[in-house]
Amino acid sequence: MISFPVQFTINGELYHWHYILETLAFIIGIRVYYYLKKKVKDPISDENRLWIMLGAMLGALIGSRLIAILETPNELGHITFMTLYSSKTIAGGLLGGLFGVEIIKKFIGVKIASGDLYVIPILVALFIGRIGCFLMGIDEPTFGIKTNFFMGMDLGDGIKRHPVALYEMIYLVLLFIIFQAIKSKKLLNGDRFKLFMVLYFLYRFLIEFIKPYQSLFLNLSSIHWSAIFIFLYYYKFIIRLMTQILLTNKQTYG
Template sequence: MIDNHTFPANWGIFPVIFRIGKLEVSSYSFFVLLGLIVGLSVYFLLARRYKQASENSFYVVVAGVVGGILGAKLPYWIFNYQVIVENYPNIGPILSGRTITGGLIGGTLSVIYIKRRLGITDKKGNLFAPAIAIGVAIGRLGCFARGCCYGEPTTLLCGVNFGDDVLRHPTQLYETVFFIGFFIYSLIRIKSAPPGFLFYALMNSYFILRFFEEFIRYNDQFFWGLSFFQYISIVAVVFINLKQYLEKTQHHGRLLSTKR
């Protein structure tokens, strides 16, 4: 699999955002951390505003963050284990490389697990959606600055040279625009949307976008002309819609039982 997180010298738009003495702070790490902080802040601000803050919220958020971090790292570790082994004991390759698809899936599965484990039934999806959207939008700026997750060569005016004198699709910015748009949409709909609707809408729309985006992303074909992340996107969309359907069916069944 193509490693989009190992770079030649002078690669990226501005890989180092600032220096403190001899310490270099990478743009990638800076924007990922900033996105996490802003995303969490948005979630807790919305929870307080709409009076949905609770002790359960804390456990769900922690599960989502931990699951998201592990999910974001796991695909990179699996597909680049040789790089990790060859560079041992250097932990640089272990810490580098993340994937948003893995983060979203890992975070979602962790939240599902902790809610079932603790018997939490209240839905916070409409609060999570804008928080995730703005967090990822900011994080993708780090990908753009570092020059990872880039696209195929293009002749369009939006093409960007990441360091090899080839104009490429800035797929990182495409996603930033998408997530900012969804963030605005979710804030508009947060009062009127049914419980959990915005989260399902975010996941569905992103994985559909990611499926088609992969055709212009610089990635290996995995099987039948599709990339690994296209198959992940298909599975994710099926899982999300199946879960949403089952929840609606169960809710409808409970309403019928109550009426009887």
């Protein structure tokens, strides 16, 4: 039986695994990216790729903290530098990274989609990072509300809760399988990244309802609104995707 939070000891001091796994997620994600990059003919130059990655990292740094502090609007009047520094959310990181990439691409004149190469590395990094979140129990705000669901777990406060981080790990494995299954499919450049963003934010929108979130506006949290923004941002892709699915079903079943 796991006792949360799961920690290790150095010189009598307890430390969370989360910080180690968060660093590993970044390192391994980068290594997976360069491994996959060697296998494809990249239409974007190495120099421009570096600029794009810089834009993604800076955007993610800002976005992850902005959306995170908006997750607790009741505490906006008590924000300190340490609060801002320690507050992070993956949804905000992806949203900020998207903005950062688009801004950098405008400056360097890159007009083609650049995200497909990042899908698998992001999935791998997210999975490793979520292991750390899961091991943190209630010390990390990735736990769910009280539940009698068979997967409910005591995450450190004696209450049986939805293990939201564990749910996400399972979902990420499913996404990995999906993207491996379609890797040989002929899709428009950029469609894989768009599909990843839509599917990931769909999950985040739905799972937020079983988390103890604070309402930002209209009884929806900052994560909800981030997901809604992504759906609107990619609405043309979503319509095109749904049209293709309907046409395929019609051809299959007559």
